[in-house]
Amino acid sequence: MKAIPLRVPLGLSLTLLLLSIFGCGSAGTQPGQFQVTTTAAPNVQSVTVNSGPSSILGPGSNYVDGAFTSVTVCTPGSTTNCQTIDGILVDTGSSGLRILSSALSVTLPQQTDSSSNPIAECAAFADGITWGPVQTADVKMAGELASSLPIQVIGSLNFPTVPADCASQGPAEDDLVSLGANGLLGVGSSIEDCGPDCATTGPFSQGAYYSCPTTGCVDTTEGLAQQVQNPVAAFATDNNGVILELPAVTGEEGSVNGALIFGIGTQANNGLGSATVFGTDSLGNFTTIFKSTRYSTFLDSGSNAIYFLDATTTGIPVCNDISFLYCPATAQKISVTNDGTNGASGSVTFTVANADLLLSNPASAAINGLAGPNSLGGFDFGLPFFFGLNVYTAFDGKATPAGTGPYIAY
Amino acid sequence: MRLKSLFAMSIAIVASAFPHSAGASLGGDLSSVRDDQMKLQGTLRMTSKNAYNVHEIQASNGIVVREYVSLSGNVFGVAWQGHSHPDLRQVLGANYDQFAKAVQAQRAQRHGRGPLLIEQPGLVVQTGGHMRALVGKAYLPQNLPAGVGPEVIR
Numbered sequence: 001m002k003a004i005p006l007r008v009p010l011g012l013s014l015t016l017l018l019l020s021i022f023g024c025g026s027a028g029t030q031p032g033q034f035q036v037t038t039t040a041a042p043n044v045q046s047v048t049v050n051s052g053p054s055s056i057l058g059p060g061s062n063y064v065d066g067a068f069t070s071v072t073v074c075t076p077g078s079t080t081n082c083q084t085i086d087g088i089l090v091d092t093g094s095s096g097l098r099i100l101s102s103a104l105s106v107t108l109p110q111q112t113d114s115s116s117n118p119i120a121e122c123a124a125f126a127d128g129i130t131w132g133p134v135q136t137a138d139v140k141m142a143g144e145l146a147s148s149l150p151i152q153v154i155g156s157l158n159f160p161t162v163p164a165d166c167a168s169q170g171p172a173e174d175d176l177v178s179l180g181a182n183g184l185l186g187v188g189s190s191i192e193d194c195g196p197d198c199a200t201t202g203p204f205s206q207g208a209y210y211s212c213p214t215t216g217c218v219d220t221t222e223g224l225a226q227q228v229q230n231p232v233a234a235f236a237t238d239n240n241g242v243i244l245e246l247p248a249v250t251g252e253e254g255s256v257n258g259a260l261i262f263g264i265g266t267q268a269n270n271g272l273g274s275a276t277v278f279g280t281d282s283l284g285n286f287t288t289i290f291k292s293t294r295y296s297t298f299l300d301s302g303s304n305a306i307y308f309l310d311a312t313t314t315g316i317p318v319c320n321d322i323s324f325l326y327c328p329a330t331a332q333k334i335s336v337t338n339d340g341t342n343g344a345s346g347s348v349t350f351t352v353a354n355a356d357l358l359l360s361n362p363a364s365a366a367i368n369g370l371a372g373p374n375s376l377g378g379f380d381f382g383l384p385f386f387f388g389l390n391v392y393t394a395f396d397g398k399a400t401p402a403g404t405g406p407y408i409a410y
Numbered sequence: 411m412r413l414k415s416l417f418a419m420s421i422a423i424v425a426s427a428f429p430h431s432a433g434a435s436l437g438g439d440l441s442s443v444r445d446d447q448m449k450l451q452g453t454l455r456m457t458s459k460n461a462y463n464v465h466e467i468q469a470s471n472g473i474v475v476r477e478y479v480s481l482s483g484n485v486f487g488v489a490w491q492g493h494s495h496p497d498l499r500q501v502l503g504a505n506y507d508q509f510a511k512a513v514q515a516q517r518a519q520r521h522g523r524g525p526l527l528i529e530q531p532g533l534v535v536q537t538g539g540h541m542r543a544l545v546g547k548a549y550l551p552q553n554l555p556a557g558v559g560p561e562v563i564r
Contacts, residue, residue, distance in 0.1 A: 063522050165471065169494055180522055285543060298540055304523055323529045324516075382524060
């Protein structure tokens with residue numbers, strides 16, 4: 001077995017190392033602070049990049065490049081009827097807390113509509129859908145509390161029948177294997193997981209929220225306050241964004257420790273420092289320029305690799321056995337320019353290494369260089385992008401010292 | 411957003427014309443396109459290229475779907491974008507079961523979450539994006555018109 005512990009060298013050597021990896025090609029672009037916050041504080045939630053809860057299912061089920069944390073959920077108003085659930089994936093690409101029914105033992109009240117019918121949800125992700133009831137919980141992380149927050153319970157035995165217009169949207173992610181985690185902690189820039197589209201009757205509200213009388217679930221509208229939503233935005237304080245801080249990973253490690261900091265510029269430990277702010281559109285997208293061509297881009301800690309362009313455009317071959325990952329003969333440095341909607345621009349260099357080699361050691365869970373094609377949507381900067389950076393996600397409509405979100409910064 | 415304004419202009423027309431269907435299916439023939447033509451009121455836009463036509467429509471859940479139809483009337487590619495994915499059974503048609511099986515088979519190779527890329531003999535399906543901004547496409551490589559690459563499907 002591979003030796004797991006990694007001591008992060010905080011200081012000049014790390015700074016120099018990171019500057020060499022994330023070199024600054026454009027004036028005004030500085031990577032953010034590089035230190036991972038380790039001092040306990042009410043807004044500091046520890047995260048770990050490790051092989052995740054699915055690794056108990058066997059060596060082939062280990063998660064690679066996922067940041068996991070623990071979340072405490074309580075029956076609203078109770079301080080005793082609580083459960084702390086680990087193996088929750090930190091996901092800046094979605095909004096809302098979702099927990100597998102199989103991981104949830106505490107009883108939570110079911111959200112109902114005006115006719116007292118239970119509400120359930122079909123949430124769509126890049127690789128599939130989650131189906132299950134909306135329930136209400138007090139959600140606690142570090143020293144912060146989101147009271148009576150609507151969350152999704154995935155794979156509930158009480159809601160076994162996935163509506164046809166939900167199931168047809170993609171593969172079901174309803175267990176540990178298909179979800180890859182005990183739950184998802186969606187802390188993306190959107191407040192709600194659907195937004196105004198689901199609050200009013202129309203085509204956009206189809207296949208999202210459902211009213212579920214005993215006769216079966218039917219499409220319904222769901223008010224903004226009732227929708228499954230970003231738990232951090234629901235905190236009383238430190239609720240305008242998050243910072244995901246992960247140490248640099250130069251090769252592969254069994255696990256590395258990081259932090260999810262709540263709030264931007266609300267405490268002494270969450271200032272923007274020298275980070276560059278990149279404005280995004282309302283959904284968190286901005287632009288990456290590769291070889292003079294502009295592509296749509298987003299940062300997503302819930303993607304486990306840097307997925308970008310395709311083999312034809314990049315000249316990097318995909319793996320023979322795994323066509324969704326790149327397998328260059330030797331590791332390559334890719335330089336691109338990120339271009340925010342606010343005019344901020346800065347170059348970034350990341351590594352693309354041979355995925356077959358990177359994945360050959362099942363004990364490795366934090367791996368730099370994992371990348372794959374994504375010809376659909378330009379760039380999907382997954383977790384390897386976050387290594388060695390403090391990545392800020394400012395929430396939609398929330399004021400911060402650098403202006404109103406949404407934006408990302410690093 | 412541009413897409414939103416497009417939606418706003420077209421929702422009223424489309425909602426009545428497309429209560430249930432996303433239109434013709436991948437691999438559909440001339441008759442499936444005629445079926446689509448019957449619902450032409452729902453077409454937001456048709457663009458003609460040298461070797462194919464693009465029908466842009468709105469699926470029942472509000473997703474914008476673009477169908478790529480050869481001059482002989484074969485749907486060789488489909489692309490979509492929106493807050494969710496469209497009805498993949500409808501969009502992929504007879505290819506859906508092959509897609510679903512391939513997804514299951516690929517799970518053993520995957521070590522985390524991320525965009526989906528299914529490359530099967532005769533069928534390619536890609537889904538990606540992130541919550542509230544999802545994208546996807548599917549095409550039949552063998553049915554691409556001469557001189558047309560899969561990159562046009564987007």
